[in-house]
Amino acid sequence: MTMLDILMRRRRVTLTEAERALVIRKGRITDILGAGEHMLRRADVVERHDLSDPVFVSTLSDALTRERPDLVDTHLTVLRTGADEIAVVSKDGRLFEVMTPDHRRVLWTDAGPWDVERINLIERLDVNAKLGDRLTRARMTNAMTVVEVSATEVGLMLVDGVLTKTLTAGAHRFWTVGRKIVVKMVDLRWRAHDVTGHEILTRDRVSLRVNLSADFRVTDPVLAVTAVKDFEDALHRALALAFRKTLGALTLDALLADKMAVDAEAAEAVRAEMAAIGVEVGAITLKDVILPGDMRDILTGVVAAEKEAEANVIRRREETNATRSLLNTAKVMAENPVMLRLKELEALETIAGKVERLTVHSGTEGLMNDIVRLRD
Template identity: 60%
Template sequence: MMTILDKIRGRTRVVISENERALHLVNGELQGILEPGVHSLKNGRGTLVVERHSMAVPEFRSGYEKALFDKLPDVVEKHLTVVRTRSAEVAVVDRDGRVHKVLGPDERLVLWTDTGPWTWELIDTQDQPELTQKLLRRLGDAKQTQQFEIVRVSEGSVALLFVDGVLTRTLQAGVYAFWKAGRSLTQKLIDLKRQSLDVTGQEVLTLDRVTIRINLSAEFRVVDPVKAAQEVKDFTDTLHRALQMVFRKQLGALKLDQILERKGEVNAEATARIKSDMAAIGVEIHDIVLKDVILPGEMREILNKVVTAEKEAEANVIRRREETNATRSLLNTAKVMAENPVMLRLKELEALESIAGKVDRLTVHNGTGGLMNDLVRLRDDSAA
């Protein structure tokens, strides 16, 4: 009966469930928001329009939003919650105590009030550019990280934070987060630990016009990260070029023999100069080593021949010295024997003993008696 009566009266029966809300228009004119229940709405000649909204989607989105706010402010206040941010502001919007969304500067969010309860916190990013660790964890767990930038600094390093190209802060080891809020945030990580830099295959023309290649190694540490970042574009590249130029100048003023003989002295001179230059940009040099001097192939052959000749000459000198010492020793022995016939005879017996040990049979023609008589005679002669 109700349906027939509605048709006679030019009305339509609309049912709105608990998880719905609806906008309704008659003759193109917005009438209001329908709450859960049965509604009998005027529908002359089919001019009724009903726009249903599911409460599963808490954000209000409709092409009639502006008309609703302009014509029916009381209805808006009853059914909708509006969150706005100004320039340089962000808003952390919570739904029933849990993070729902983070609004950036100059944004607006319209929510169905009945899907709440809704609360929010407005943050002035000019006064509070950095997030607290508690808020960082909350937003990270909710995967709402679009409005801020995380800076991670490892142990033994620092990070220089630049806002719109201006250095604003030096960050020690840890995790930091900063609101973007229309600003350009960049950071530069600088390692403060001791590092090494190798310069390999550097060609140098010596004073005697020999082209050599050298390998260098330097150990350094950044002691003033602000200077290292601002004084030069890249302090590592600056150190690399300084090593090249200083050693090229130092070694180019020496002959090859001097380079090979005074390698340690050259290192000391070069190290002193480079230390002074790098200290001006906040870099401390610990050690510089000229590791290798690589000669051209033909030069290596020549030097090998020179070294071989020198070693042979030294060997000949040693050999002659030993021969002279041996001859002098024999001469002294001969003098002793000439003055002492018994000693000479004993040497003969030693020689005879040595020979006897190397042969199977030894024949003594004078007999053992004759041998003993000779010994007695030698003794008597010596006593006389």
């Protein structure tokens, strides 16, 4: 500072290329200074700003926009988004910020250059694939959501509770600001649904529990989701009601005798009801019939008695056959003495093989005479 500056109440302010300054004189903004040396009054207030932070932040921002629009146009870039608009701001070709609806941002123009891509959310909610990849790499995904749909599913997108789109297999990105987006996944593969422990009362008033199983798949995802609140719950109720009606018209003996016939009677009613809501039903089976404890003991006793009676019949039949065989053998021996003697010799051979010593009381001579007599 020179003597002349002191006498004229002046001061020098030097700014670098990375700085800008607001000059406030007597409470009013008079200028915005760029790089270089500037001569100011000693009473002037200087508010310095570093361009390394390109966002203009000052308590005088609104006053500057209102009172000195000429300075704003020269030095600042003002961005605003509408109620249904998103702005993707890039600085020198690189993503800088994603501005959500109803926002305002003031940037230093010299910190740019700035590029702005505006997106109308009323016209489209999906994010362009190229832009979505850029935002994902830059980790600027706060304003969007990513939904991945597998090859065996479809996604039903609801915007503010209204079904708007069906998503096929792949990755999908959507702007989520200002909207409530819900994607409901629907599996298109064949699946099994079980109804376990369902209680019914047969025609002869026997209470029992049954386990049912049905194979199904969704053929019309939109109809399946919109026609009923939960299509699997609807299938559960359809199976339970159809089989309760069918099984309740049968006696316990008929039910236990032929379970497959019961399945055929109830299947068509279930298939027709579920086809109306976009669900195809395949095989329906009655897997188990569970009897109460006392009834199970009774049936076990009945089965045991039946099997015992069958065993007695078989035993008597075998005894009769054995007796008839002995009678035939006796008749043959009575008519043929040689056969009788041969049987005696076979018995004697069997006995001789089991004892160490054998005594023949009639002697060898008597034995040979008997053989000769048999031969005569």
